[in-house]
Amino acid sequence: MKGQLYMIPNTMGESAIEYNLPADVIDIIKSLKYYVVENIRSARRFLKKVDKEIDIDELTFFVLDKHTKPNDIPSFLRPLHDGKNMGMLSEAGCPGVADPGADIAKLAHENKINVIPLVGPSSILMSVMASGLNGQSFAFHGYLPVKKGEAPKAIKALEDRSRKENQTQLFIEAPYRNMRMLQDIVQTCSPKTRLCIACDITLDTEYIVTKTIAQWKGKLPDINKRPAIFLILA
Template sequence: MQSTTGTLYLVPTPLDFGCLPDGTPPAPLTQCLPASTVVVAARLTHWISENAKSTRAFLKRVDAVNGLAAPLQAQAIVELPRQAHKKGDHTPAAEGDSQAKALLAPALLGHDIGLVSEAGMPAIADPGSSIVRAAHALGLPVMPLAGPISLMLALAASGLNGQGFAFVGYVPQEANERAKRLRELEALALKTGQTQILIETPYRNTALLQALLQTLHPHTRLAISCGLMLPQQVTRSALVTDWKSRSLQQGLPLDAPAVFLIGR
């Protein structure tokens, strides 16, 4: 018998959200998302979103390529709880998982639902994990769609170990604690060969880069990908000593989202 429940689709979005200069039109959606993903997004009418405004902007871009199944004003868009934005929702918690199940109620009535973040793949360096857990708990099919994931793009472009790696998120902002954490990550990378991947809020990217150059061993490899899939995207990968001697930080668009990688 055909299931009467809907499917949860993990819908990736372009990496340019909030990164383009005022008045600059975004690139056509077909340049960053495969047609199969756009087709699925176009037929969905129920969404769980990190931010409703960015989701509506995304759906306008979808509509320009493949007409939406329902007008934008008729799309059912609900936002993840504020707590998921502030502290993440990757750690199981009774209250959060209960809220996630409630957001999936339309799927129990047969509606397919799209989970979407502001940029990239939801639930990877973005909220959404609680929704995926809840879908599995409710017996709903979960289907990730193809599209950009900045962490994997940066890893592939770094020349660092892609067979063993860890995403460690953000490091502390306080200088001494940040240096301590960076030394811990470096020691792990050098001992095991496991690439360490970290991120920072764009306005703190410059401070993090300076801390990395001041803290890491000269022969540790550091890679940085800035503005992935944007016109100004740059990836540089070199030993720390080369970063310093060749001033490789010059010209990096550090005001754009960036991914930092440490390894050997």
């Protein structure tokens, strides 16, 4: 009998484990001995936050990041084929969503291995929940183009799509480029378009505010180097 692959949400910053993960999820994490992770050091730190009694030296980690060779990934599933359960752990939020964990889940399905998503924080869903924008129809686009002049074009295209489909558009940026992204948004979008800035979700410094572009102009918050997600609805 094959093992099961658990998709384990991670905290989105230095917030308490108990605030982010239900007790049943914590119990599952404590039972696992095999993990696919993006970074071993941060994975170890997360697991020690889950339970200080976890013996890290008893665990086996497989690293899945931008340097991982595609041909090496199938070998990560060997414990599952041997009947052992595994966890897929993202650096933050839910694995498989804007995350390389999707490659592991895809391979597990191809090998008829059960993939079980666990409850935990998702910046995408939580920002939609709190935004007051359209939660019936929304689309997440990840990172927008970074080359000079391309981001405003992408923002305009998303605003046009939002207007045409009455659909909330979500995207993110590298934290150190947040302020430039905000400037591009307020300079590109229509004054009546609504923009939600959701920053530091689940942290003590959480900031989630929705205003029209006209209301945001000249009054942008300082979210430099803070994890954020942007939502627009025309």
